[in-house]
Amino acid sequence: MSYSKERHIAELAVQRACILTNRVFHSRVKGTVTKDDKSPVTLADYGAQALVIGAVNKNFPQDNIVGEEDAEVLRQKADVREPTWQYVKETIEQSQEVVGEIGSINSAEEMMDLIDLGVHAGGPTGRIWALDPIDGTKGFLRGGQYAVCLGLIVDGQVTVGALACPNLPVDPKNPDGEKGIILSAVRGQGATLKPLLENICADEPGIPIKMNAPASFADAAFCEGVESGHSNQGQQASIAKKLGITKESVRMDSQAKYASVARGDGDLYLRLPTSMTYEEKIWDHAAGSLIVEEAGGIVSDVRGNPLNFAVGRTLKKNNGVIAAPKNLHAKVIEAVKDELKAVL
């Protein structure tokens, strides 16, 4: 199968969601709510989830969806539901040219029902879309990096991925220039990149991307998270030292790290667990990991095992994530195993 329709719809869906996230960012009303796990969620998370699931459900109504958010808060609180619905409505009005392909949403009730289609349990068989409507909500709120991430898992294997990163520069050599890129990939067909335009333009072909292949660690740079609670930065620094990496690491929130490594802004992405009991979520890695693999890299857990997307909503068979160029991956795993020997 070519999966060209899936890729096209995924690209359109994440692009439209970014119109909404951008509107919310530039408005006073972001409606930040703190979830039970203490992480923030905003109107933009809910609105983006509704828009993306609307697009997936219109085109592939038989498919299952694993989405990060649910509509419980919206059903209980009119002061969260109503502004979210306003943003969704305005975004659809602003993107009429794609309504024929990715659909409309006609009421707040329908919006909440779409959000709640993301409840699937995941698993080893069938077609399952994994959606993070805003990965890196903290980055989004601080005007830093965030991503709208959508992956299609087919019989346990990530097969299609689309990643919209509204705050990554189009030209990495000009970090203050135009911002916003969209990356996508189909397994076996490579990864591409194109600018994330204000007016949705999915017919524009993407440019194929390839990861850097630094000859040695002396030329390599790490990409890692901003939040010290999400990965063990002390151990990551110690691994850098062991490997002889001297370049300063680039820190950013969200799957923008996968995007950066895939297009060669950085070389390695290290996400060492802060706790061996934390289970990474499939929506935090599906799209990004495929894009790095299709750009020529290897993505694994800290033991060097492939990420297992077939066991539910989380990656419960894995700990941490390592993304590296093919020629360096084994050496990184060696250093990681040595650093983590007390817990592995």
Ligand SMILES: Nc1ncnc2c1ncn2[C@@H]1O[C@H](COP(=O)(O)O)[C@@H](O)[C@H]1OP(=O)(O)O
């Ligand atoms: N203890 C943790 N270890 C790893 N990732 C975490 C942890 N707690 C939250 N996350 C997730 O990390 C992702 C952001 O990662 P990054 O630091 O790379 O930007 C978010 O999806 C966040 O989930 P959540 O959405 O529940 O906050």
Ligand SMILES: [Mg+2]
């Ligand atoms: Mg996330």
